[in-house]
Amino acid sequence: MARTLSTRDSTFETEFTALLGAKREDSPDVAETVAKIIADVRSRGDAALVELTNRFDRVSIGAEALRVSESEIDTEIAKVTDEDRAALELAAERIRDYHARQLPPDQSWQDAHGATLGWRWTAVNAAGLYVPGGLASYPSSVLMNAVPAKVAGVRRLAVTVPMPDGIANPLVLLACRLAGVDEVYRVGGAQAIAALAYGTETVRPVDKITGPGNVFVAAAKRAVFGQVGIDMIAGPSEILVISDGTGDPDWIALDLLSQAEHDESAQSLLITTDPAQADAVRAAVEARLETLERREIAGKSWEEFGAIITVSDLDEAAALSDRIAPEHLELVVDDPETLAAKITNAGALFLGQWTPEAIGDYVGGPNHVLPTARSARFSSGLSVMDFVKRTTIARMTPEALKAVGPAAETLAKAEGLEAHGLSVRARLDQLNEGGA
Amino acid sequence: MARTLSTRDSTFETEFTALLGAKREDSPDVAETVAKIIADVRSRGDAALVELTNRFDRVSIGAEALRVSESEIDTEIAKVTDEDRAALELAAERIRDYHARQLPPDQSWQDAHGATLGWRWTAVNAAGLYVPGGLASYPSSVLMNAVPAKVAGVRRLAVTVPMPDGIANPLVLLACRLAGVDEVYRVGGAQAIAALAYGTETVRPVDKITGPGNVFVAAAKRAVFGQVGIDMIAGPSEILVISDGTGDPDWIALDLLSQAEHDESAQSLLITTDPAQADAVRAAVEARLETLERREIAGKSWEEFGAIITVSDLDEAAALSDRIAPEHLELVVDDPETLAAKITNAGALFLGQWTPEAIGDYVGGPNHVLPTARSARFSSGLSVMDFVKRTTIARMTPEALKAVGPAAETLAKAEGLEAHGLSVRARLDQLNEGGA
Incomplete structure (x- = not known):
């Protein structure tokens, strides 16, 4: 079964580091x-x-x-049942509504010298x-x-x-x-x-x-x-559930198993402040594993990469979570918003006991393509932003060029890039000649 | 000297494709x-x-x-001259002002069923x-x-x-x-x-x-x-200048050379609607190359990768530009805004004759780390976005779960992921039992 860790153990740091560093995927060189x-x-x-x-x-x-x-x-589409079609339509609609809010706005403004600056997305x-x-x-x-x-x-x-x-x-x-x-x-x-x-x-x-x-x-x-x-090269799926002992052990077990059933290399983790809950969730996972269709895959994932970590308080949980930087993070606690504010590194947050991670896979609205393998420390899930690019825009006026051009010329000289400086100087000279 | 192309020539497409495909960098395998x-x-x-x-x-x-x-x-800093320090301070201030506008806002809203959705940037x-x-x-x-x-x-x-x-x-x-x-x-x-x-x-x-x-x-x-x-792995620098014949040939020549002087592998291109201007810019480049400090580097870049392309009109110029997807794009035309609206693929736009590209390298405000090697087709310059990541947020209520949960269960079944469906079903069952 999955390993058990406690922050009260003197060996915790070693065990936790090993858990973080566990190599979960062997990619053959193709x-x-x-x-x-x-x-x-x-x-x-x-x-x-x-x-x-x-x-x-x-x-x-x-x-x-x-x-x-x-x-x-x-x-082919005609073969789809009405129930499946309705479910897919609902999912498409909710995903579209969510992502429509991600379209970034263009910006354009004038600086103090009259130069126009901004950017445009296409x-x-x-x-x-x-x-x-x-x-x-x-x-x-x-x-x-x-x-x-x-x-x-x-x-x-x-x-x-x-x-x-x-x-x-x-x-x-x-x-x-x-x-x-x-x-x-x-x-x-x-x-x-x-x-x-x-x-x-x-x-x-x-x-x-x-x-x-x-x-x-x-x-x-x-x-x-x-x-x-x-896009990113995604690794095996991960879930971390943080609980204060209030969640139903069977629901948590199913949430853990819904990642484990994806792949033998998936990782399901529970951090809880309540040792009794740790035991209850462990038992619930075992019970569910007896009948689950994909019990072989889920069982292997849970055994090899699963873990239950007991901590003293939720602050400790948040700190460990940021080190894990999980792809999916469920906060099954009494006040998930307060705990969420302490979390920095996570692909997707699921707040409260009524938000199983599976909702996010299908009909929540947010994207289910999320950073794995601790990359939530520096990257985000798939979004509209992955399909747009920004072009920056600058338009100097003669006045603006007079105001900032000499500094550009100075820096170009300092960097030994003469033509850069000359391209500014030629224009400034004409402005000065013209008395503009 | 740099090659000459004209969209009126029957060989244009072949020559232009060769220009686009020119391998400008040989990276030894280290x-x-x-x-x-x-x-x-x-x-x-x-x-x-x-x-x-x-x-x-x-x-x-x-x-x-x-x-x-x-x-x-x-x-070390004490050795910097007052002029250099002032120039660097101006640059820092303008870059900071520009980038401060890029900080993306968090979002949070409730859907029709009372679920809270949104995301947070950290x-x-x-x-x-x-x-x-x-x-x-x-x-x-x-x-x-x-x-x-x-x-x-x-x-x-x-x-x-x-x-x-x-x-x-x-x-x-x-x-x-x-x-x-x-x-x-x-x-x-x-x-x-x-x-x-x-x-x-x-x-x-x-x-x-x-x-x-x-x-x-x-x-x-x-x-x-x-x-x-x-961040991106940047290739050698590029500039494309599009002109309608109105620009000063010497200024355009200096702008072209300010890329060419970076690196023998840099690429400087001019597209103009005016064949006479093409000749004038070519002559101006040659004249400037005689005295330029970095004439050896700039000359090699211009000779090997530079090109002047004459076109029939600015629409043709915009279409070619989008195929080039230049890192830097100067629009030295009478009405740069109208032409800019037709451009899709470019890292940074410099509008009008008073905006030499060198301004953007130092004091314009926009970033000078930009997509090279045609990657402006799908990527953007460096920005605040490179140092933040998004965590999506979802919080279901019992009512919201009742509304969208069954669709998630249906799709989970269709995908053969039983535990996903069960994690939703277990919650729905309790809601139904409780008569909620």
Whole structure:
């Protein structure tokens, strides 16, 4: 079972550091394989895409079938039950409402010398979204990536989703439709990333690629970074629950297991001020693990990476939490707002016992693509900001140039950059000659 | 001399594509050397730092001298002339004023069901800024990195700056002081990045590292990414000037040369609607190149990567500009605002003939750390946003959970994630039992 730590133990610091440093993922080095696939797609285009797709996905298609037609999407979508469709529509609507508030405003103002300063935001022109095939093909992830892109104003949004054995996921295609995805391609793996980054006869290149994927997809994203922008490379999922003893042990257990069931490398942690609750949650996890469908995965994750930490008070909990910098942080305490104010490093906060983390995965509104592996110390979850870029703006007037130009000239000289200084001086000289 | 292109030529598309694709930088692969240095600093800490510093910087210091003392900084700063100090102070003030407007607001609201949603921004706790030594040690770059960090609220800002042969740059140290830098270390290269990322006895680790550096520094930043956040890996500088024939050819020539003088790999481009102006600017560049201090560097850059493109009209210019996605874009035209509205991909815009790009390098206010190598298609210049991160917030009420919980349960089932669904169901069941 999961390990137990207590801040009262003299060994705590050592044990906690070990927990923080635990290597949860062994990524095999596939860089060479991926480099070959990317080079192949770059040089042979569609021909390579077709060949690789037919081989890896056990199908037999031609280039004309790389793109999934609208009528095919219609046919697949028709298979979705009314209940599933309504749930997905509710999720799309709530995610759209939340992300619409993230659109950053342009700014423009005049300084004391009459210079106009500011910046302008524009959407990335074209974006590509990778969607895994098979078991990890989640319609919710399509919404979480595609909706922010469309809210940002991305004009062309292309999805690549492998369809092993020719089998499509109707809910994934419905999510594409609901989110306003413009193009869908039945391609996966590093070849899909290469096509999005460099383009082929059928797939026009994009400027930014987001979305989760296996180790080949992750390596391909790393390799094409620079040619295009990419989102973060996400690691295994994590949850930290902080409790003051008031939460229902079974609810907490289920919240911990809802991360553990994702992946054997997922990490579920509980920090509690109440040793009795620690025991109760541990027992509840064990009980639930007996019947859970994904008990093998969840059990391994809990056993290997799970932990229950008892602390003296909530301040201690907040301090440990900031060191963990969890992807998901549930505050199951009497006054979650007060505790939340003490938290700095967390991808997403879930306040109070009525906010299970699973709400955030689907219908809360906030994004479920969040920083893992302690990166909440310096990065944020996916948002509209990932699909826009800022252009700064400056417009000097003759008066403004007279006021600040000489300082620029001075600094250019100090840095040994003569042309920089001359470009200012030439203009100042004319202003002085003209008596302006 | 620089090449000439015209959109009227049948060969234009081929030539323009070649210009866009020109490989301007050959980075030797130093990954292995860098990996060894990082491993050495991680395992031996200060001892490795001291050894590497003494070897590479030809000094002989002990661990106690790794940190530059406040009194040493005082001594160096006293050497700065009043003119240089005033110029740097003006720059710092204007950069601070500009970036203070970038602080993003927190948001919080209630949805129709009473759920509280929103997000909160917090500063990165500790940041490290790499400052190159020697010729490329620019006080302006210290301000451009350090001021946004401090405006963001970074509590601990550490600078590493190598001091070859023990020689400090007084203006760099003054820039550190003006920007509020908390710690300065006389360490450079991959060893500085390793110390900032992993910490040593003397240097505490940070969460994010920014700042320019040579190929070893860039490789080290790539290597520690994940352990800490990093800013972009900047390529050689670029400028594009778009003119309608109204600009002074000598001013445009100086603006082009102020990029070219940075680096032999820099790229300076002019797009003009006026063939006569094209000739005049070319002649002006040649004339200025005869006397320019850095004529060797600027001449090579202009010859190898410079270009003058004549176009039919400004719409054509805007379309080409978006394909170039320049780091710096000067609009030397009669009505720059109208043209600016047609531009999507650019790091920084400089409007009108009174706004030489060099103003933006020093005292304009906007940041001079900008996306290079066409990455303005998907990324932005350095800003306060690089030193903050967002934590999303959700708080359900029983009523809100009743309203949206069943949809989450439905989607969890569809994705085969049972515990996700159960974590919602357990709460809904209690609400239903309680008749709430």
